[in-house]
Amino acid sequence: MDIRRRVELVATAYADELSIRSLAEIGTITADQNVRIIGGQMTALLLTAFPVPGIAVRRTRDIDAGITAELAGSGVIHQRLLDHGYAATSGNSYTRPLPDLAVAGGPVPELAVDLLIPSLDGRFRSQEHGGRAFDAAPGLAPALAADPIVIDVGGRMLNGARLEFSVPVPTVELALVIKALAYGSRLQARDAEDIYRLLEIINLYPAGEIGGRRLHETPLRASRRDAAVHLHELARRSRRRSDLDVPAARLATLIAALVGRVG
Template structure:
């Protein structure tokens, strides 16, 4: 397993919300082996943890989590996100009243599509099975937020 420490600074209120949502994903998936952070935030975290020279860090306003179809069908993340103050929205998106947002994605064999697992809809994305075939890269992240009110 690869483990790195990274330090970064939030650049906007949207960035604050995305990092706080990332924390919520990390807490909810801590004991789930078939869960990974993906999308724009993952790219930014990897560039921060493994700097390769001048780069513009990709920013995003939400956290994207990929989970196996078994994890999605179990409802465990749904329960965890509700307990963390999120409300389910369209598809597999969760939003909180304070601006945090999480999208949950599942693997698809060959095309982008909607699937129903455990009574909930999910966006199925090709290529996600590959990320579960390798050990996760763990990044211990220290973020300085712009607005600390309401953060824990």
């Protein structure tokens, strides 16, 4: 299955430019490897590629890139990041300063990249590969095993310059699984809000356009089952959480309609 979408990103502030430049650099560095952009950038790209009326895109400049344990152990991406001017600030975190974007008297902005590997036991934990520590994330293994959605990006910088690049993201449902498992682990509002955005995409677009749908099937297994448990718990919690910038009733309705029951 080969799904590609074309998007145009326009920087209207330095934060936008950092976001676009981060994507362009990691897309170039990992172009020939089995990698998926995950985290907030994943949701932002998918919502830009599959727009939903009335749903705003949440931009972030930091990059979370999912890679296989084998690729982590090889040191290939680590060395490429160093060759592109990044410094390893911890086992799987890297930053690169951008002095050309610094405002007089202000801090030097940085690009930031985190590399994550699959967790095979459903828990977030640190694992060592190739002498470096990596954060392991549940739900990433099926996303790396499945064909990605490739986003072809045209980006316009503040000075009018253009960047052209491509980045792979998980299918929309597998992105939802990753976000649901992240929410179940840390209960952060931004994960719940990204879950809502991804559910709206799944509800609006045909399964064939977004990489398929299986979360409504029963019985659910493995990471899909774990994700469904967290999603139904989120539906129950959402009415009691005042920090969520999502319509609680709509969120609960989408989960009931699109996600199979467990147990």
